Amino acid sequence: MTQTHATPPADIDWSTLGFSYIRTDFRYLSHWRDGAWDAGTLTRDNVLHISEGSTALHYGQQCFEGLKAYRCADGTVNLFRPDQNAARMQRSCERLLMPAPNTEAFIEACRQVVKANERFIPPYGTGGSLYLRPFVIGVGDNIGVRSAPEFIFSVFCIPVGPYFKGGLSPMNFITSLYDRAAPHGTGAAKVGGNYAASLLPGQEAKERHFADAIYLDPETHTKIEEVGSANLFAITQDGRTFVTPKSPSILPSITKYSLLHIAEHRLGLDVVEGDVFIDGLDAYAEAGACGTAAVITPIGGIQHGDTFHVFHSETEAGPVTKRLYDELVGIQFGDREAPEGWIVKV
Missing domain, CATH: 3.30.470.10 (Aminotransferase class 4, branched-chain amino acid transferase, N-terminal domain)
Structure with a gap:
């Protein structure tokens, strides 16, 4: 077209x-x-x-x-x-x-x-x-x-x-005591009920001057699952591994799986879908929220209880996050070669 x-x-x-x-x-x-x-x-x-x-x-x-x-x-x-x-x-x-x-x-x-x-x-x-x-x-x-x-x-x-104002500027988030979805419920389906359940915790997060709530796993409340209505990714301290949570109650983000591919095949990173423990954030140098609406929003810091953990910076995106963003957006707007089958011309 x-x-x-x-x-x-x-x-x-x-x-x-x-x-x-x-x-x-x-x-x-x-x-x-x-x-x-x-x-x-x-x-x-x-x-x-x-x-x-x-x-x-x-x-x-x-x-x-x-x-x-x-x-x-x-x-x-x-x-x-x-x-x-x-x-x-x-x-x-x-x-x-x-x-x-x-x-x-x-x-x-x-x-x-x-x-x-x-x-x-x-x-x-x-x-x-x-x-x-x-x-x-x-x-x-x-x-x-x-x-x-x-x-x-x-x-x-x-x-x-942009979904979050500020583009690629980091945003801060806070963990919620509420569950986004039940352990064997509809968390992996993109249904309205999951989002209705997020309205109250999202509002409470904004009232405390955070961008949105972070949801922990509904069974143990020890592992990060989603960041508001987006998926989470993190980069290890050595800058070599792209990590993203895996759970049957997480919505499988197409943006996240695209970033997994880009991280491995274009940036040469190791990629892991696994547990991201809320008390183990020191293992990560960078973190971000990703999704169709959010694209990539760097996470400046996460408030959990009385602890506020800062990743790369509260004011600028980390170097790996920037590279991921540039590669993804470049593919979407046709400025960089896309993997086979990723782009449909209108």
Whole structure:
């Protein structure tokens, strides 16, 4: 897809973009009825019309995804690893007894939304991107605790800047006494209930002037699992190993697994998915939060009880974190060669 200027760019100050809802022109909508998805369509209507008995409203039968489209220097547009988002949505749907769009349908829906909203893609060089939010919800007349009779698959988009203000500036976090997810619950699925559970601890963290809460493992409360709505990574003191937590209740971040690949194959680091103990932070020189929205946010320090642990710095990102960020963002915006299959041109 090239920038033809068939429609004028949106009247947006790209330099001040944050992470908030902006209504764009079109979104994709498909219904599942009688055992099959319909052909789907683009619509200008940003309001869903659903039954008051929809399982999404009463029983949390819904899941969602997040991915981005990036304007490249040559005017083309990249989707970053949409097949991985499709696969994760399929796993989430399976966990919640919902039908999922297949990978081809998922990617095609995303393509259509990006093309239809081309004027909202932030220009190359602004640091912004077009955030896509695919979701599946259970709808239809129902009242019992059961899977819905009908489902909606939709994709909408918004232009976004950084999720945490300050870009690659370090942020401080605080551990929470609350659990994000149960040990054998829905933590590995991208479902709304996990995020609803994080609202209160997130608010309490912000009231104490931290960026967000850090969640420990729900069984022992000794190991870091997630950083707010992002995954965690850390770099050992010798700068040679990239470490990230592993647990069945962690959402498998596509950004994290991309960084694992980059760390090993481009930076030559050893990579480990394992335990990151909250009382063992001295083993790490750097740490960061990563995800589609956050990209990479360096962690300046972590408050745990009465102890505040500082990593590389509270004011600047560490050297390995910077290299990881430059490599990842360079791939996303087309400035660096991508591993095979990572980029889908719109």
